Amino acid sequence: xxxxxxxxxxxxxxxxxxxxxxxxxxxxxxxxxxxxxxxxxxxxxxxxxxxxxxxxxxxxxxxxxxxxxxxxxxxxxxxxxxxxxxxxxxxxxxxxxxxxxxxxxxxxxxxxxxxxxxxxxxxxxxxxxxxxxxxxxxxxxxxxxxxxxxxxxxxxxxxxxxxxxxxxxxxxxxxxxxxxxxxxxxxxxxxxxxxxxxxxxxxxxxxxxxxxxxxxxxxxxxxxxxxxxxxxxxxxxxxxxxxxxxxxxxxxxxxxxxxxxxxxxxxxxxxxxxxxxxxxxxxxxxxxxxxxxxxxxxxxxxxxxxxxxxxxxxxxxxxxxxxxxxxxxxxxxxxxxxxxxxxxxxxxxxxxxxxxxxxxxxxxxxxxxxxxxx
Amino acid sequence: xxxxxxxxxxxxxxxxxxxxxxxxxxxxxxxxxxxxxxxxxxxxxxxxxxxxxxxxxxxxxxxxxxxxxxxxxxxxxxxxxxxxxxxxxxxxxxxxxxxxxxxxxxxxxxxxxxxxxxxxxxxxxxxxxxxxxxxxxxxxxxxxxxxxxxxxxxxxxxxxxxxxxxxxxxxxxxxxxxxxxxxxxxxxxxxxxxxxxxxxxxxxxxxxxxxxxxxxxxxxxxxxxxxxxxxxxxxxxxxxxxxxxxxxxxxxxxxxxxxxxxxxxxxxxxxxxxxxxxxxxxxxxxxxxxxxxxxxxxxxxxxxxxxxxxxxxxxxxxxxxxxxxxxxxxxxxxxxxxxxxxxxxxxxxxxxxxxxxxxxxxxxxxxxxx
Numbered sequence: 001x002x003x004x005x006x007x008x009x010x011x012x013x014x015x016x017x018x019x020x021x022x023x024x025x026x027x028x029x030x031x032x033x034x035x036x037x038x039x040x041x042x043x044x045x046x047x048x049x050x051x052x053x054x055x056x057x058x059x060x061x062x063x064x065x066x067x068x069x070x071x072x073x074x075x076x077x078x079x080x081x082x083x084x085x086x087x088x089x090x091x092x093x094x095x096x097x098x099x100x101x102x103x104x105x106x107x108x109x110x111x112x113x114x115x116x117x118x119x120x121x122x123x124x125x126x127x128x129x130x131x132x133x134x135x136x137x138x139x140x141x142x143x144x145x146x147x148x149x150x151x152x153x154x155x156x157x158x159x160x161x162x163x164x165x166x167x168x169x170x171x172x173x174x175x176x177x178x179x180x181x182x183x184x185x186x187x188x189x190x191x192x193x194x195x196x197x198x199x200x201x202x203x204x205x206x207x208x209x210x211x212x213x214x215x216x217x218x219x220x221x222x223x224x225x226x227x228x229x230x231x232x233x234x235x236x237x238x239x240x241x242x243x244x245x246x247x248x249x250x251x252x253x254x255x256x257x258x259x260x261x262x263x264x265x266x267x268x269x270x271x272x273x274x275x276x277x278x279x280x281x282x283x284x285x286x287x288x289x290x291x292x293x294x295x296x297x298x299x300x301x302x303x304x305x306x307x308x309x310x311x312x313x314x315x316x317x318x319x320x321x322x323x324x325x326x327x328x329x330x331x332x333x334x335x336x337x338x339x340x341x342x343x344x345x346x347x348x349x350x351x352x353x354x355x356x357x358x359x360x361x362x363x364x365x366x367x368x369x370x371x372x373x374x
Numbered sequence: 375x376x377x378x379x380x381x382x383x384x385x386x387x388x389x390x391x392x393x394x395x396x397x398x399x400x401x402x403x404x405x406x407x408x409x410x411x412x413x414x415x416x417x418x419x420x421x422x423x424x425x426x427x428x429x430x431x432x433x434x435x436x437x438x439x440x441x442x443x444x445x446x447x448x449x450x451x452x453x454x455x456x457x458x459x460x461x462x463x464x465x466x467x468x469x470x471x472x473x474x475x476x477x478x479x480x481x482x483x484x485x486x487x488x489x490x491x492x493x494x495x496x497x498x499x500x501x502x503x504x505x506x507x508x509x510x511x512x513x514x515x516x517x518x519x520x521x522x523x524x525x526x527x528x529x530x531x532x533x534x535x536x537x538x539x540x541x542x543x544x545x546x547x548x549x550x551x552x553x554x555x556x557x558x559x560x561x562x563x564x565x566x567x568x569x570x571x572x573x574x575x576x577x578x579x580x581x582x583x584x585x586x587x588x589x590x591x592x593x594x595x596x597x598x599x600x601x602x603x604x605x606x607x608x609x610x611x612x613x614x615x616x617x618x619x620x621x622x623x624x625x626x627x628x629x630x631x632x633x634x635x636x637x638x639x640x641x642x643x644x645x646x647x648x649x650x651x652x653x654x655x656x657x658x659x660x661x662x663x664x665x666x667x668x669x670x671x672x673x674x675x676x677x678x679x680x681x682x683x684x685x686x687x688x689x690x691x692x693x694x695x696x697x698x699x700x701x702x703x704x705x706x707x708x709x710x711x712x713x714x715x716x717x718x719x720x721x722x723x724x725x726x727x728x729x730x731x732x733x734x735x736x737x738x739x740x741x742x743x744x
Contacts (some may be wrong), residue, residue, distance in 0.1 A: 017501055018494045114492045115642060118635035167545075167636055175619030340552030364510065 007008065023051045027060065027082030031145035032105050033129030034069065034073030037238075041065050042098070042106065045133045047145040050082055059143035063130060070104040087115045090149045092122050092166075093129040093185060097206035099198065104173070107203065110166055118167040121152050124198045124205060126186040137191035146191060152183060155194060156363070159227045160211060162197065162331075165345040173203055176178035177350045178336020181217070184208065199329045202347060209320070216313070216320045220265055220279050220361075221332045228259035233308045241301045243293040254292045256305070258367075263286035269337045275357040277334055281313070286369035296370050310363040317361040328354045377452040378445065379584035379674075387582075389591035391522045392408050395663065396576050396599035398525040401606060402660035405483040406574030406628040406653070408607060409614040410634045413623050415567025418551045420611050423565030428604030430566070430720060431573050435600050437723040438576075439593035441730050442583050450580035451674040457733055467675035473718060474668035475687060476711050477574075478661055482506060483704050485657045486695070488628065492650040503695045506654075506661065511688050514669065514686035515681070518585050521666050525659040536606075536646065539613060542633045546616030572721045574605055575660070576600055581667055602726045627701075693707075 018095045027048035055339055060082075064075035077084055092110065094103045103122075110116050125132050133144060142145035152298040155161040161183045162168075168258055172180040180203070184196040197214050201208040210215070215229055232253035263283040270276040287296070287305075324330060328351055337352035381593060412420040449471065455463030486502045513524055579596045586592045614629040617636075626632050632652070637645040669683040698704055 017497070019496045052523075114646075117638075118632070119638055159733075164634075170622050172620045174622035176621075178619075336547075336549050340549045343553070343556060373672075 007271050017135070018105050021083070021085070023238055024053075025083055026051070027084045028088045029084055029086050030059070030088055030143075031091045031093065031133060031148065032072075032086075032089060033093040033095070033125070033162065034098055034103075035129050036098035036101060037065070041067060042069065042072060043095075043130065044076065045067070045093075045130045046072075046076050046084065047133060047143060048080075048082065048084060049088075050364070052082075057143075058259075059137075059145065061133065061144075069109040084114065084189060085115070087117075089116050089120050091096060091145060091152065092120060093132055093148075094122070094124050095128055095129040096125060096205060098129075099124045099200075102203040104203040105165070109168070111170055111326060116166070118165060120166040121149065121156075122164055122166055122182050122265045123148075123152065124182050124184045126184050126196065126208075131187060132185050132192045135187060135190055135192050137189075138193075138258060144192070148185070151192075152195065155183075159218065159224055161194065162213070170333070172236045172333075175333070175336060176344045176347060177337070177339045178333040179329045179331050181209075181214075181331035183211070185339075199324070199327050199331065200353065201329055205311045207323070209323060213316070213320050213323075217331060219263055219281060219283070219313070220267060220317060220359075223265060224261045224263040224283075226259070227261040227263070227285075228257065229285075230255060230257045230289075231309065231312055232256075233305070233312060237304065237308065238292065238294060238301070241295045241298060241304075243295055251291075254290065254294075255308075256287060257289035258285040258309075259288045260368075267332075267334075267337060269334075269341060270360075272338060274339070274342050277337070277357060277359065278360045278362065279317070280360065281363045283363065284366040284368050286371070287367060288371060297304070302367050306367055309367075310365045313365070314361045317359065317363075321359045323359075325355045325357065330354055334359075377456045383587070385517060385519055385521050385585065386587040386653050387519060387585055389586050389588045389595045389612060390556065390591055391454060392579065392582065392586060392595040393599045393602070394526040394529045394727055395522050395582060396578055396596055396603050398529050398656070398659035399575035399578050399663040400599070400603040401483050402572075402575070402657050403488075404408045404574075405607060405610055406484070406488065406630050407626075408569065408572045408624055409611045409629045410623060411568045411571070412565045412611060413615060413620070415557075415568065416554070416562050417557050417620065418555050418615065419555060419562050420565055420615060421551070422555070422567050424604065424611055426562065426566040427569035427573060428600070428608075431570075431576065431600050431604065432597060434720050434723045435576055435579065435593075437557070437727040438579050440520045441593050441595065441723065441727050442580070442592075444590075444730050444734055447584045447589070449584050449674065450577075451581075451671055453580075453730065464675050467671055470718065471668050471671035471675065473711075473714055474664050474671065476647060476707075477715070478664045478668065478687075478691060479680050479698070480704075480708050480711050481657060481661050482691065483698050484697055484708065485653065487701070487704060488631065488650060488653065492631070494646065499695055499699075500692065503692055506658070507688050507692060509658060510641055510661050510665050513658075514665050518582070518666070521659075521662050523664055524671075528655045532652055535649065535652065536609070538637050539609075539633070542617040543611055545636070546613065547619075548616060550616050550620065551612075561638050568712075569607065569714065570716045570720055571708070573600075573603060574712075574715040575663070577602075577723075578663055578667060578721045580723070581670060597642060610618050645691060666685065 027050055029048045031047040033045035037043050043065050047059055049059050062076045062079050063081060064072050066072045066075045071092050073084055135144055138147035140142045156163055162181050169180045172178050179200050182198045183194055184198050185192050186195050194211055196208040196210055198205050199209055232255050235252050235254045238254055252338050261283060263281060265279055265281045267279045270278050334357055379597055396719040412423055416423040448494055451467040454466045482503060486499050489502055513520055610630055614633055618629060631650060634646040634649040642648055668687055669680050670676055672683045
């Protein structure tokens with residue numbers, strides 16, 4: 001018995017040997033924004049939670065300047081009574097000026113610090129990161145960080161945004177023949193929204209792609225489990241199958257919305273010499289909305305819809321690839337495929353070859369259901 | 375010193391437990407960073423390197439089994455004295471004991487560094503060292519049966535960590551393994567050589583043998599343990615190579631631990647912290663066995679009392695860890711030790727077996743001629 005008491009006492013006392021962190025004295029950083037100032041200085045905007053019962057608000061925002069990312073934290077510590085810690089960092093926002101120069105400069109510390117989670121979301125601001133984090137339109141979230149984080153997480157789960165965690169970014173950055181792709185935050189009436197995806201050469205921002213086009217990127221690169229898509233199909237071709245003419249004649253497109261899209265894709269490198277790729281995509285989904293009154297129970301209509309849908313996707317894929325070629329970026333990983341046949345020596349080698357690639361898309365679509373009405 | 379070691383039935387163990395003893399002695403700090411080491415030479419063919427090393431290990435275990443069969447109930451220090459005579463035999467025994475001592479320092483240093491990087495950046499080395507050593511000393515004082523029991527319990531207590539790897543597996547990219555055989559044979563061979571650091575530890579069979587009750591089954595249990603470790607290493611390396619991209623993997627110090635960073639549960643947001651803490655259960659049996667091997671060998675070679683050797687070794691270890699402070703020193707020491715370990719575990723048994731056969735052949739011939 002005496003032994004047990006001794007051991008218990010020792011256990012209680014020994015816990016004091018390691019460093020203590022009282023939650024009331026901590027400022028738990030959840031979001032960090034980085035901007036590049038003209039003199040080469042970094043400006044950091046930190047949002048942190050505080051659990052002090054005496055405090056008025058749950059979170060605080062601090063802006064500080066330094067030459068390095070960790071310097072920002074040290075400088076921020078001079079402006080707060082809380083000990084700032086980064087174990088709960090959920091989101092990093094990079095200002096566009098910094099992103100154009102390259103984000104690796106600050107990403108290095110995020111990767112090096114074992115306290116920072118690999119599941120941190122990386123985003124790029126279309127203008128200044130500070131402006132986005134200072135916004136006070138956050139719906140009913142606890143603070144702006146919470147709002148941004150839930151918005152991005154939700155859209156990744158809904159398969160609208162690419163999986164853009166710190167791990168994924170580093171993976172794509174270091175992999176030969178592949179570039180990262182990150183979501184971009186923009187202010188619309190003072191509220192942060194997602195409009196574009198950032199096209200990057202290694203860690204440098206070089207162009208933008210509308211989020212909607214991101215669908216085709218994901219279609220080639222991986223698979224959908226429950227995606228959705230709105231398309232405009234040529235109205236002319238369906239005219240004979242209309243039950244009534246409920247829409248204005250002057251629109252030449254029929255808009256169809258698909259959801260619960262399931263897809264599979266197989267990307268192949270046909271010839272490494274001429275850089276010809278082929279992607280076979282099979283896709284099935286259900287129709288949720290049609291702008292015209294179509295005789296959807298007619299098998300011929302469904303067939304026509306499927307064909308038109310497929311050819312539209314093929315065209316869109318071509319145009320997206322064209323954008324990639326113009327910007328010399330490869331977020332899909334064509335280069336990875338090339339690398340597995342002809343090992344590349346360095347990243348730049350593939351960058352030179354990107355404008356010469358050609359992608360032949362072959363799409364098969366199937367419409368499974370069309371809602372609860374005919 | 376006696377060549378045969380007679381062990382009372384009361385402190386003997388079942389051959390079944392040899393599996394856990396060998397497996398937990400092999401798996402430890404090595405597996406935390408193994409992928410980076412192998413990948414740095416063998417690249418996407420790292421898995422071939424591991425298979426090569428695994429087969430080699432199996433051959434070495436086979437030789438150990440054959441050596442032990444020549445004697446009824448002997449261990450390596452005894453056999454060495456029998457084969458090479460008193461002077462050389464004792465010298466070799468001392469080298470072995472010192473090697474195990476070095477292994478202990480290396481495991482301690484590597485794990486303490488992980489604790490400092492992941493969990494408590496400000497905790498002093500000597501403090502963690504004190505905690506771990508007190509546990510090691512306590513377990514070794516309990517004797518062979520306690521050591522084997524600890525191995526068994528901690529194996530069961532940590533093997534479930536494999537299940538949570540489903541998340542990194544789901545993020546794997548198989549084209550990281552292409553092209554197959556894209557590297558030269560010498561690269562793959564040197565990858566196999568680098569694998570050996572995480573595989574050493576199976577030489578414990580040569581020491582534990584007298585303590586085994588059903589000695590016939592010992593060899594197959596040891597082979598099974600070797601196979602288990604090979605498969606585990608293979609799984610870890612394949613997952614890390616698929617999960618990280620090549621140059622990213624080369625930058626990591628402990629890819630296996632970094633991989634746990636992606637795992638998240640609603641009740642445990644940062645699973646990597648838990649994994650690093652749990653790693654102590656993987657490392658402890660490792661250190662306990664190494665400590666037992668070190669002290670037991672000194673006892674066998676010089677007839678010292680194991681308890682006294684244990685206390686002296688613990689004090690020396692405590693001061694030994696203070697000498698090494700930074701990553702580069704630890705790396706250098708670990709590399710050198712890995713080379714020694716390679717010769718002891720992978721080369722020595724294969725060389726020793728023919729010598730033992732020859733010696734016994736000559737002995738029998740003399741016996742019949744007299």
